[in-house]
Amino acid sequence: MKAAIYHIFFLFITTIFSQLLNAAPGDQRFRLVDDGVLIFPDQRFSPGIRTVKVQVVTDRILRVIASPQEIVAGNNLVVTLAIPAGKFNTSVTDSSITIKTAGISATANLFSGAVYFSDASGRTLFEERKSGGRNITPVIWEGQSLYRLQQSFELAGDDAIYGLGQHQEDAFNYRGQQVILFQNNTEVAVPFILSSKNYGVLWDNGSYSKVGDTRSFLPLSSLQLFDRNNNAGWLTAIYRNDKNKQQEIAFEKAESVIDYAYLGDTKMKLPADFAIQKGSVTWEGAIAGPRTGEYKLRFTYAGYLKVWIDGKLLFDKWRQAWNPGAGVINLPMEKDKKKNIKIEWIPDGGESYLTANWLPPADPGWENAFSFDSEAGRQIDYYVVAGNNMDEVISGYRELTGKAQIVPKWAMGFWQSRERYKTQAELLNTAAEFRKRKIPLDNIVLDWSYWKQDDWGSQDFDSTRFPNPTAMIDQLHKDYKMQLMISVWPKFYEGIEAYKKFDANGWLYKRNIADRQRDWIAQGYTSTFYDAFNENARKGFWDLIHYKLYVRGIDAWWMDASEPDILSNVSPQKRKEQMTPNAFGTAAESLNMYPLQNAKGIYEGQRSVDPNKRVFLLTRSGFAGSQRYAATIWSGDIASRWEDMKSQISAGLNFSMSGLPYWTMDIGGFSVEPRFEKPNDADLAEWRELMTRWYQFGAFVPLFRSHGQFPFREIYNIAPEEHPAYKSMLYYNKLRYRLMPYIYTLAGNAYHHNATIMRGLVMDFGKDPVVKNIGDQFMFGPSLLINPVYTYQQTQRKLYLPAGVDWYDLYTGGHFAGGQTIAAESPYGVIPVYVKAGSIIPTGPEIEYTAQRSADPLIVYVYAGSNGSFDLYEDEGLNYNYEKGAFSGIRFEYNDAARTLTIGDRKGSFSGMLQSRTLYIQLVKPGKPSGMDFKPSGRKVLYRGKKLVVDLEASR
Template sequence: MISEKLQINSFKNSCRVIGVVALCFMLVFTSCSKFTYEKKDDGIEFQVNGQTKRVLFYNDNLVRVSLVKAGVSFKDSSLVLIKKETFSDFNIKEDRQKLVLNTPALSLSINKTNGVITFRNSDKQIYLSESETYLPQIADTLIDQSTYYHIKQSFQISDDEALYGLGQFQNGYMNYRNKDLLLIQANKTALVPVLVSTKKYGILWDNYSASNFHDGEDGMSFRSEVADQIDYFFIGAKTMDGVVAGYRTLTGKAPLFAKKAYGFWQSKERYTSFDELSDVVARYRENKLPIDNIVQDWRYWGDNHYWSSMYFKGKEYSNPEKNIEKLHNQHVDFMVSIWPVLGDSSKIFKEMAAKGLLYNQDHWCGGKVYDAYSEAGRGIYWKHIQNGLAEKGVDAYWMDGTEPEFSDTNDPRNTERELLKVGKTVAGPIAKYLNTYALVTTDGVYSQHREYTDEKRVFILTRSSWAGQQRNAAVTWSGDISASYDTFKKQISAGLNFCITGVPYWTHDIGSFFPTSAGGMYPGGINDPAYQELYVRWFQFGAFTPIFRSHGTGTPREVWQFKDRNPEFYNALRKSLNLRYQLYPYVYSNAWQITANDYTLMRALVMDFPDDKDVYNVPDQYMFGESFLVKPVTIPMYYDLPQMPKSVPAENLFTADGKQGLKVSYFKGENLEKLIYEGVDKEINHNWGGGGLPPGVPENHFSVRWEGFLKPIVTGEYTLTFSSDDGCRVWLNNELVINDWSIHATTTFKYKVNLKAGEKYPIKIDYFQGENDAIARLGWQTPTSEKTDDERSKTVSVYLPESNGWYDFWTNKFYSGKQTISGEYPIDIFPLFVKAGSIVPMTTVQQYADEDPNAPFEIRIYSGNDASFTYYEDEGNNYNYETGEYNTISFDWKEHERRLMIGASEGNFHGFKKAKKLKVVLIDPEASIQVIKEYDYTGDAAVVVF
């Protein structure tokens, strides 16, 4: 790649060689005057700098820009693009310096000298320009004897705009100005290569390989490792919602999920039988805790040799039709985990292998990943899903590990290394298609499920993503995250940047996947009050995300599990759960807007307040629909953060004769054969690899015994830990609680136990060292201490964007916009505000979606501005809505007239009833007074006057 400046210098040097300055001038003039282009029905092509550039219109505001080396043909195939029709309503104007292409919405100015395109709106205001300083780079690279390109496209953007999107990155950033991002899939990184600007434009970078996004003093750019051509789409709009609509026009609409999908999902790693699944649901019903979905994670198929066989196996999962019907009779839908990796004893593995549709690269479970780029492979995959799951009554598919995972995808570069070992797919080299596996495998399941039945809407949960995946009814979750307040807070910006790309459905493991291990800060799990507090706050966030789902390992987290452990926190969970169900009409109607009008439910503040620059860098607040402003509480208020296990101090250890510490005896041999030394250890915290053994003790093949008493000073649950390199046994209170008498790498063993302050507990520890490292460390996690009254600050600050005002949802207190306020938020509430000029439909708390399809509901009017809302209802779990079988009712509030206009019912569907009991509630900003009017709605247009 040669920059424009380098090209000019090279040109001047050529002129000097010729020796005629006038000739230089003549050549420059000739170069400009000879600029030619070919007009096509939907755009133009022209030559520039030894390259061919094409501008292609797909709509009046959707433009595709492609660049290849001169003489090379363009390739129009795209896994992402579904829009085939192009757009011809444009005109061309030309002068000596530029070519201008105009549509009703856009104006593109093309520099004749270097081919640089400047994008403007219909008012000729600049959206964006390709860089004049850093021209496109396109360099050859050879893969499997075929030529591809390394590519880079740079842009010049304005100083005052902010950039969002690109998918889910758990880095805590909201605005990606002056940031660099590696665009490779990973566990916890889910890509959607769409960039959205506060200038109301978007860029879809249509390349699947390992890529980079960069923004800095040298401009903004995308770079990709493997490409057929430079290829990107420009989307110009008047709003950021318009950018999303343009993206979905190009890549596909988002279907509507079953109504139950917008309720609560209970999951864990893992339930172990149909009986356990049914019992969990029964406990929800007994406690009158709403639930709509229950999830079966892995191993229902048997051992690893049958990994993701798609068939239930073993007595715990016998008679699946009958047991799934039992769950349905408990009014829950049932989702199961499936993977792209297949165990070697399964029928699906053998069928794939016979057709050569398995990658050679091994998966950590011992199976093989199927080639989802193959139509035949996708067909076999679905055939076994249909036979083993769909026909048994399974309602939803959890497609795990879709990066795809082979050994470990926590690091993007490791994902890349493992994937490159695959070599080729049916579509071509995996290096070219690196990031798109989730897109093609979810497409196979969605499209074939649609052919199988239209009586059950598709729901897919997947750990990876790509542009276009919204059309496959796919929800992405944030991966195997670990419990901490920092991780929790980073979920917010991760989800917002994901959804602003145009892929609207995102979720997360409430309470994290790993609370007790792998970086999780709560080894006590649900028994630790500090974790209970984190879980409640995270649950409140979950109630205001598109899909409301609890999942994880290491500790129980069903809502009823909190009832006896912490009644106050249990009631807080119940309050948020009930609120989600009260808001069902609001959530489901907004879901319809996603499908019908390309809406976004979980909204970065810039989507609604793009002119308020104070929201540009807010990472932990968002809008939930048009009305609610949400700020999750991401700091602890009740309990100290837990400390990671530390050495048990000397003041808690005593010998038999009352000395601080434990009696220690060293032996020659690995089984305490020959006593060499006796003494007292005040702490057991040894790493003898660097020396420090008592005299006479050999460096290898020795053993140690510690004996004495453990005396805690705080009553509560402790996690006793012993870290060792090689064998260890721990007795506490004369019970063997840790036992691994083997040679192993350094491992930390854990034992949870309730201890009373001041009581002495007999403790004995044996350890042996084989060879190499010699580590022995006794530690503990002490009970979490409750914060003192002085430490219990429950104050949280919230920024209220510029608007007609805001109401505190809990108190109805009114606040003006464009200010930061502070308030106290005890465990059962969190900052939740409603924008003045909102209509919010709410219903009674139901135990599952449509427990009472005609339950009375209220219309809350938060006055202060005109407002409107469209209420939506349908049959709930089929695709009849696609042929118009649904009903809507419009609600319009006229502020100055103080009247609510209720529209006539517009539509019909099986089971529809026009008559509804409404309670209209007016909340006034002057005094925050609620005025209530009961109204029997008959289906005809009506007016309610205040």
């Protein structure tokens, strides 16, 4: 009987598939169009998807759209490329259609519409999951019919994933991890992934999204819980009303949920008899899970949080309450086997945050899945970019979203800032002290609250503290040769004149006003932000800062709170309410794109009134495409702790590998633990070492800037002149300026060749499998391997020298073979830096600011062991003439076998270009070590723009 039933079922399924397979090509399953193919999936295999389009963008970029209806136009905020009908070939089988270009191909299943992608050689890159890989679910947002969009991909077993903006959980390879795309202070959402298989995916959606392992984290209560007496079902919660008196327990409770996620939660949910202002809570017991594998324990926190598993401290974090952080413990567990857990929380005052959630191992069959899950949109819409290497993939991303403008040359120098210079005299005295001490500096920053207390948004200086801002800026320019960057928020206090004008024009978000929400200044003021999606509002905001600030001589813009942080620590739902209505449509769709539009308004505004002065924007948040608006993003109000310094390495790398080349951080961290504000001798010693190590790291990221809360961050305020901290920070500041010919070339290459400045090792050494998960080392440009020291009192740094090339110690010239892990000496004042064999590094004279003198003479260091080349880039440094061809390039080529350096004919020209210069060429080779000491030695030549071949082994 069973056999008969199985036979009938088999015949039924065979008949269905036979009918489908034998369907004629003209049976409406697909239609070729000028730029690709439209596929009309069978609803039995792709429910809810009526149309799938595979569109050819270029010979290495394809676009996939999946729609529940007809294909609709994109939002046009992110992708700026005018997409022509590219060249492609097609081939059809009974079940699939393949589109092939010179650099990429896509094969779509004609029944389900699922697509898989291959490179030019036919090697599979990745594919949409065949079963359950695509879901479009109707939703309603703000009265409009939209869709929740979910797309899952299947990755190769050895694939690794990077990018997605900037996040603080100290994860580098995002495979198997979950990333939330929601703009927040310290979190930057960029929906672009970069694969170690040399492809990228740009997910064209601006809504709140989960990426990677997109399953919802579960409450702690859904784990197997045991209290400290082994009772099942809960943990033991121990409340103390004085954190300093651990023996005095106020009360104990059985608890199985820890959930104080957003503003107001602790007031509503914590026991009324708990003294949160000065108390602590400890949860003790054990956890167990339903199957063997890697679990994820995710915490958000403010205050101090420590987590022990089986007695081992695995999580030790701190954040101020106004800016909570997050972190994940990846925890291997065996089925039903208990692990002891202890969670200790010391809240930060009366309003604090803590959540504890978890994820089990991936379900069977989903181990290689990688997904996007966006809560609002009109259709699935993503771009696939293929390349021969990661740089080509990033180049394709910028082809889609815009080139990265070259920053003004001064921006590659050092910036000094603090929170904050309160008076005109304080700022000018700081500038004078830097010049007096001959500490190199190009840019000084005036942070928020230069206005009167009740006048936020006016962009007017408080005349009692800044009596003559125009003269102040003029003095900075003329006497101190410094630029001034100023903080501008998209924020307006209710009732000021600017607010009234914007309100009358309908340019403001009004929900925060209706809520009567006060900010943190004095007694608190009601405020809101302008609608950056409104073209007229953007122009109005530019006009305001133009006539109030730019005409005074302002050089650059610090665009704070650009998430928009209308009210900190609110839920995504509350943020959407605060951004409703907006000119884009629904806040749900546009949630993450505010910083892109905010930057656009200022970039286009400045170029409209001063078209040849380079715009420079420093913004706390960004999105895909921000690079085209001259935006540099910094990592927000991070904490001043060692673990926060370490997490900036992977955060900066993933941001850079998201396609945006300019990133920076507050050297030393922004938020300071109370113990460092009034330190004892031990805490002062740790503070100075932390600042020193962070400064060493900061000298080798794209933008080099110091900023933070008290204690003051100027070198001379951190330590006295004879202290090793002072000496080290001054050394790396001067080293940065010596390297300016190399560094500014990196900036030029970011525009002209779509290059990346801060580089994960996998970008340059992708054939070495060891580097895929190394997120605490990086390449600064093509030549310098940077290895930050991020542990207190550490004097040796374990690091990996990538295989396939030899390496040299920057300071001694010591030679090392690649493919090995070493324990590098890293005394207090030194960060280990290694130079790749074959590198050519031009260095300039000692200077105090970038425009002080031309790079003459050049001391050029050549590192033997491999052939190499370097194209020295130069232009006028401050304007956009490079867009018109006003720049020069000098190619250096090293032949290792012949030991010759060929300096090619200079290509191009610009106003003020050196016609001739002296070069000292130093060959660094095994057996003859020499460090980068900047002594004018080696082969001396006079270069007049014509080709020279220099024999580096010839007698001198």
